[in-house]
Structures are given as structure tokens and as C-alpha cells.
Amino acid sequence: MPKNKGKGGKNRKKGKNEADDEKRELIFKEDGQEYAQVSRMLGNGRCEALCIDGTKRLCHIRGKMHKKVWIAAGDIILVGLRDYQDDKADVILKYSRLMESYRRIRG
Template identity: 45%
Template sequence: MSDDDSGGRENLRMPDDDEVFAEVTNMLGANRVAVRCADGTERTARIPGRMQKRIWIREGDIVLVEPWDWQDEKADVTWRYEKAEADQLREEGHIQ
């Protein structure tokens, strides 16, 4: 067991007022993914250019999305959690 696996709580990025937790359910191509948000809404989320080459997003990943004001079924991905971070969010009851 390495030092960073000692069970200590990491400070995770939490959603801002206009962001919600979501799980990636389907890769749609063209920098878009289908997500199931914590508020129960299925949305099509866009992966912004600053994330496309640096962060790989796969089905089952937990992400933060920012729903569009003018079109509720669409959103932008703002953050992706690592697997260990997603597990910690589940343990703390933030997501199912």
C-alpha cells in the first residue's frame, strides 16, 4: 500500500452553483457524450476544446457538467473525476 492510499480524505472539487454531478452513459462522437445527471435529467454534454486532448473521458466516468441556461437537455463538461475520487464521492454520499 502506497502512502497516498492510506485512506486519507482528499479535497475534491465540488460542484459550483450551476454545476451538477453526472455519469457518462454513452460516447456520441464529435466531442459529445450522453450523461445522466444527479438531478435525474439525461443530457447531451459537450467536451470543451481545453479538455479534448488532455483528459480522456470514457463511459462510466463521473464528471461535472454545467447545464445550458437556454436549452436544458444540453450541457458542457467542466471536470472529470479519477476513479478513486469517484469512489470517495460515493462513500461520502454525494453520488449514487
């Protein structure tokens, strides 16, 4: 039986680009968007988040982020508000710890 010489399976070969976070600019909210903090994860690509405006919303994690960007309770996210459903929103972006500290400094 041959000796394993690699460092992992097919997921490692896909090449996760960790350096991408450092180059990314800080994205601020626009019209129809709001900052929120995840209060709990619900499963099936959904979470419950408390928005800055004081509303608790059911948020849907969009397909581009699903299983690529891991979201946990306590994370700061940017959500897109829905015109036709006030109690639901879509997760647009997850702010990393580096971005959160930058936002606190800049005010």
C-alpha cells in the first residue's frame, strides 16, 4: 500500500483564498440595507438577527455565501431589507473581526 504524501483531500485542492479578507474594503450600508447582529442560527440557511433599528428579523443566507462564509451567533452582518416583508431580510455580507474593530475606531 503506498504512503500518503498529500496534505488533504479534494477540498484542500480547491484552494481557499485566505488573503482575500485583507484586501477587501469596508462596505457601508446603503438605502434598503441595515446592520444586524445574529442572535441565533436556525438551520436551512436561515438565522435570526437583531437589527440596529431594534427589529428582530428572520434572515436568509444567500446562495453565494451558503457553506462558504460561516456565520455564527454574535456575528455582525449587513442585511438587505425586503419591501414586501418587514420581518424578513437577506444576508448580504458578514463583517470580519478586523472590519468590526475598524468600524469601532472610525466611529
